Amino acid sequence: MSLIACTIRLGLISALALAATPAWSQPENLPAPVEALVDQGLTVHERFEAPDGLTGYAASAQGQPVAIYVTESGQHAIVGNLVDAEGNNLSSKPLDEFVKGPQNAAVWQRLEDSHWILDGSSDAPRTVYVFTDPNCPYCKRFWDAARPWIEAGDVQLHHIMVGVLKSDSPAKAATLLGADDPVAAFTAHNRGDEVAPSAQPADIEQQVQDNNTLMRELGLRGTPAIVYRQDGKLDVAQGMPDEEKMRAVMGSPCP
Template sequence: MPPLSRALLPAALLLPLAAAAEERPAPLAALEAQGLTVHGRFAAPGGLDGYAASANGQAMTVFVTADGEHAVVGNLVDAEGNNLSAAPLERLVHGPQDAETWASLADSAWILDGRDDAERIVYVFTDPNCPYCRQFFQAARPWVEAGEVQLRHVMVGILERDSPRLAISLLAADDPSAALAAHEAGTPVEPLDALPRRWELALQENHTLMERLGLVATPGLVYRVDDRLRTAQGMPSEERLAEILGPRP
């Protein structure tokens, strides 16, 4: 595999203290100088040292030879063709990244839809002018009303000129959950004349989070399958709906 291109890699991120204290083999240090971020080290067969890393949001493994003079970027397979890179990447890169993303979603400006003790949580990037958001809201009623799924509507305003005002009006309502339910049932929220600065900033942060997740359409759905984060955009098919919300009650 050719060396990582400087043009394709961002500036190097700060490393965890433990990783930074470790002296890097020269090839790995060279890759870090090009923007590679090392998340952790792991044991590898054949005298190799394995490193879980990422660049431009893409996870990868780097294997350094025993003499410390050369490195190979890519997956390592055994004699049966098993990918020996998958487990370290899951443990050292994907797992922590998913946990960080889930925490960011929890800290975003969202409107509760469902019971607090629901077993499954789904985040929904919702625009007040989105017909597919309304369709998803109605389609999810059996799961929500059965107490099996809690939807957290991360409000955004991206579709129409008045979308930001409507989104903020819903977030700032005395009872946001009731206001959103009425809005999606056909009784539009009354837009505020003066928008609270707090909610303007929160809406912008929601937009930034949506962009960071690579979502460009609403509803933008973020959910978990086997402890891994998954995303979907637009109104899901019946099959995808079951994956997102679980078996129909």
């Protein structure tokens, strides 16, 4: 097994990053040990300064950030975090700047470019993306629990409509997306109105399929699947959040 394969534990956020990793311009003239790691599948994002004659490289493998430190001779490399005498992780900052930050931005852009229904004011300062199936009872519970933040104007939810739970879910999702007033139709649905599936133009049906594909590529399972920012980083909640998780998703205590 290669060194890279041994160091990777691909979690949910890594799956998000992998699905939206932008094209990188790899630094030129890489030392031989780093080139060997590139041949194993590693992607080098940027070179950075490191102490004691080391040269650092911010890299990733299958979406997972990896730090590499090359010795002064250029003939040997160490893969892993560099720690100082106080136990501070010196690898965190360059990995956040050169790997995680661009990955998070790419994921967020894919979510923004998906097909969603706005819930709340477009001027609300906090945006949260929710993969929502019309047949999901927990999606309705989340919609209801979010009312205080929505009504206070603190949060806007972007409901990415998917059809994954039942055979008629895609048709119901397409009906909501294709409604004359999707916001009103979605609100009525969450207040108890049944969605009567109706034939929609091919482009609307494709929007649901595109959303389904995005959900799958991001490694999300089940609804609601919620993607939000916390401390400048992306986080995920799957299923109906408990009270503590709800505060994290919404970014504040209940108004």
